[in-house]
Amino acid sequence: MVNRSQAPIIKDAVDFDILLKPYELFRLDNGIPVYVVRSGEQETLQLELVFPAGSWYESESLIASATNFLMKNGTGKHSALEINEMVEYYGAYLNRNCYHENATYTLHCLTKHTTELLPVLQEVILDPAFPEEELSIFVQNMKQKLAVNLQKCDFVANRHIDKYLFGEFHPYGRVSSMMAYDALQTESLKAFYQKHYTYNNCRIFLAGNLPDNIIPLLNQYFGNSKWNGESHMLRPELPVLPAEEKKYRIFNDENGVQGAVRMARPFPNRYHPDFGRMLVLNTIFGGYFGSRLMSNIREEKGYTYGIHSQLYNFRQVSAINIQTEAGRDVCEATVTEVYKELERLQREPVPEEELHLVRNFMIGSILGDLDGAFQVIQRWKNLILNDLDENYFYNNIRTIKTITAAELQQLAQQYYNREDFYELIVI
Amino acid sequence: MIHFNRFTLENGLRVIVHEDTTTPMAVVNVLYDVGARDEDPAQTGFAHLFEHLMFGGSVNIPEYDEPLQMAGGENNAYTTNDLTNYYIELPAENLETAFWLESDRMLSLAFSEKSLDVQRKVVSEEFKEHYINKPYGDVWHKMRELAYSRHPYRWMTIGKDLSHIEQAKLEDVKSFFFRHYRPVNAILVVAGNVTTEQVKALAEKWFGDIPSGERYIRNLPQEPQQADAHFLEIKGKVPLDALYKAYHMYPRKDQRYYAADLLSDVLGGGGSSRLHQVLVKEKKLFSNIECYHFGSVDAGLLVIEGKLVKGVKMKDAEKGIQEELEKLQQGEIPGRELQKVKNRVESMLAFEDMSLLNRANNLAFYELMGDAALMNTEFDNYERVTTADILQEARIIFNEQNSNTIHYYAGN
Numbered sequence: 001m002v003n004r005s006q007a008p009i010i011k012d013a014v015d016f017d018i019l020l021k022p023y024e025l026f027r028l029d030n031g032i033p034v035y036v037v038r039s040g041e042q043e044t045l046q047l048e049l050v051f052p053a054g055s056w057y058e059s060e061s062l063i064a065s066a067t068n069f070l071m072k073n074g075t076g077k078h079s080a081l082e083i084n085e086m087v088e089y090y091g092a093y094l095n096r097n098c099y100h101e102n103a104t105y106t107l108h109c110l111t112k113h114t115t116e117l118l119p120v121l122q123e124v125i126l127d128p129a130f131p132e133e134e135l136s137i138f139v140q141n142m143k144q145k146l147a148v149n150l151q152k153c154d155f156v157a158n159r160h161i162d163k164y165l166f167g168e169f170h171p172y173g174r175v176s177s178m179m180a181y182d183a184l185q186t187e188s189l190k191a192f193y194q195k196h197y198t199y200n201n202c203r204i205f206l207a208g209n210l211p212d213n214i215i216p217l218l219n220q221y222f223g224n225s226k227w228n229g230e231s232h233m234l235r236p237e238l239p240v241l242p243a244e245e246k247k248y249r250i251f252n253d254e255n256g257v258q259g260a261v262r263m264a265r266p267f268p269n270r271y272h273p274d275f276g277r278m279l280v281l282n283t284i285f286g287g288y289f290g291s292r293l294m295s296n297i298r299e300e301k302g303y304t305y306g307i308h309s310q311l312y313n314f315r316q317v318s319a320i321n322i323q324t325e326a327g328r329d330v331c332e333a334t335v336t337e338v339y340k341e342l343e344r345l346q347r348e349p350v351p352e353e354e355l356h357l358v359r360n361f362m363i364g365s366i367l368g369d370l371d372g373a374f375q376v377i378q379r380w381k382n383l384i385l386n387d388l389d390e391n392y393f394y395n396n397i398r399t400i401k402t403i404t405a406a407e408l409q410q411l412a413q414q415y416y417n418r419e420d421f422y423e424l425i426v427i
Numbered sequence: 428m429i430h431f432n433r434f435t436l437e438n439g440l441r442v443i444v445h446e447d448t449t450t451p452m453a454v455v456n457v458l459y460d461v462g463a464r465d466e467d468p469a470q471t472g473f474a475h476l477f478e479h480l481m482f483g484g485s486v487n488i489p490e491y492d493e494p495l496q497m498a499g500g501e502n503n504a505y506t507t508n509d510l511t512n513y514y515i516e517l518p519a520e521n522l523e524t525a526f527w528l529e530s531d532r533m534l535s536l537a538f539s540e541k542s543l544d545v546q547r548k549v550v551s552e553e554f555k556e557h558y559i560n561k562p563y564g565d566v567w568h569k570m571r572e573l574a575y576s577r578h579p580y581r582w583m584t585i586g587k588d589l590s591h592i593e594q595a596k597l598e599d600v601k602s603f604f605f606r607h608y609r610p611v612n613a614i615l616v617v618a619g620n621v622t623t624e625q626v627k628a629l630a631e632k633w634f635g636d637i638p639s640g641e642r643y644i645r646n647l648p649q650e651p652q653q654a655d656a657h658f659l660e661i662k663g664k665v666p667l668d669a670l671y672k673a674y675h676m677y678p679r680k681d682q683r684y685y686a687a688d689l690l691s692d693v694l695g696g697g698g699s700s701r702l703h704q705v706l707v708k709e710k711k712l713f714s715n716i717e718c719y720h721f722g723s724v725d726a727g728l729l730v731i732e733g734k735l736v737k738g739v740k741m742k743d744a745e746k747g748i749q750e751e752l753e754k755l756q757q758g759e760i761p762g763r764e765l766q767k768v769k770n771r772v773e774s775m776l777a778f779e780d781m782s783l784l785n786r787a788n789n790l791a792f793y794e795l796m797g798d799a800a801l802m803n804t805e806f807d808n809y810e811r812v813t814t815a816d817i818l819q820e821a822r823i824i825f826n827e828q829n830s831n832t833i834h835y836y837a838g839n
Binding site for chain 2: 001002004005007008009010011013016039041042043044080081084085087088089090091092093108109110137140141144145147148150151152153253255256257258288289290298299300301302303304305325326327356357358360361363364365367368371372374
């Protein structure tokens, strides 16, 4: 009979060698860098074009995201329907995303259809038309979506907490509004497009099973001219204006049966030496299923379906943000318990056993995250777009493997002070 | 082509091994052949509540999550109306930890009163978060009750009523466990950087001595063919009027399922689909519209749902949908459009297969359907579908008698 009370022997995380598979770098004839991670196992590829065209650079709210969204909705040669049909005919996905810093267009397709899809992608990137009609449908539908979201306590809470942390005039704290949608004009979208989606601002990240002639193909569609001219982005740091008042209670729905709880404080960005260390402390506190917050507030008290703490990955300044949706009558108790857990980390060093577990968990999950070319290029993209290299990645791994309980306690004493936290409940 | 090996332990546990040496990871997936459809109508939500209790410690291991995290692993689970699936992803070198954990909770749970007490509350909060405290959150409870008169698909996985979960007792939990969570009702899939020999040895060692249990014979009341259109009006605290239409379709193993699946793509698959193009872009009746189906094992529902543009009348919006359905029923599907929806499936399957976890989940699901090898011939089932098949299903499914309609009005 097997002894079931005895756990099998495990290999420890510190003994895993994690390697970030290197990328290949090509340059198109016009200088556009192409970062490539190949894999031969599947018949798929992912091609992502990245531009410094995020909300950081917009002069009025929503211009960056509307430009990004509408580039795909009609070009000089084809209507939105025709573009969609050409992409979908090949079973491909052409997704766009707009973040604080960057905006992207990503093509996922079967390798065998690459040749047919690149001309469509080229049209969308080089020749968007921004038809008036498309803008007006976009505005109408986005306003409707916003109206629905504004009824959700979690959506409302997310808007407010970022406003408290960064101020409503900072791109990190600015929120959408009906008025901002109404103010959008095709002229300003075109101008934003012209300035930001230029050849010299473009970077390409490519992964998967690639056709042999992929670089000549990319040259043909994106590399043979100085499309949209040259444009240099100024990226001044913008003043952060955090709110003075720290505590907020908002009633969004009188009959709500749950409240959205947010507790947050500013934190230095990823270039600060404490950032990598905080990733470990944050995991212990609220970053995985066995975290202090989950163990206490979900698994011990049953106040919520889930509670998490996250570290924002914003470039200028980061923040620690604790979030949960809890039963209406236990929201205040949840806030109290979060403070208790913060203070426990300040008062008592993390037991060796728990620290050991978190190290192993974090390394195991990095190992899993690096499984496959799409995941590897994602890691590289995050480093490259933030002007970092693999040393940053390996340093973080070293921190996970070697940080001590004393260092973590010191970190908690510096950053986990209750008076530094914004506190918000939206019911 | 997904390669796998298969064997069955003496106690009836089916084991599938998918070897992939390109990854440092391993996935251990345990599927139990029980879902919300197997619940007593007076105790709905039980299969899902039970899934939560599976993390509350087992007979020899007080804590499930800790040793797994110590081994660098992560896990989760989901319950559907048809099945319950548990999975672990961890570095392949620590594979045995997953066997130890999964086999002990198949042997027996700890059945702690405390765990039941806490998880009842957690599930209540999950219920509130997803179905009460969200605009339109109640619509699927109501639609299932409207569309199904007999089949247990008439309640959602989370349960029909919060009180069912609140009243769950430990003795119910025990009998549910020993009825459904037995080797003979389970499928184990091990995928990743493993060998079949290794998995055989580990499976014998850890699962081999678990009592087989009795095979659960499913005998569910089948839904009779719907005789007339069902209709419900809701007034709720939502900002926009919304329209929901659900039609009965075919069981997962019926060849007509594939025609119905492609039909939903013709209408609602992507920005070039018919409903989006005509009703959102051209006629501007809806701010969004979707067409999809539940993909359930027994006969499921094909759904069209959308939010109306402010100022549009419900009857005009409904007429817009009706016209598109009639156009489809009486018209043609051009060759290129048929090829488009097939290409879409081919691509979707390829992207799904990229993830080791998906491959393991899918092998277990197809084995539940009768044979894991079905996973490799799935696309052929779509390839066989002709325009005539789709048009025929469009005429049968979108018959008014077969429809269930909810008008959800914005009120105060």
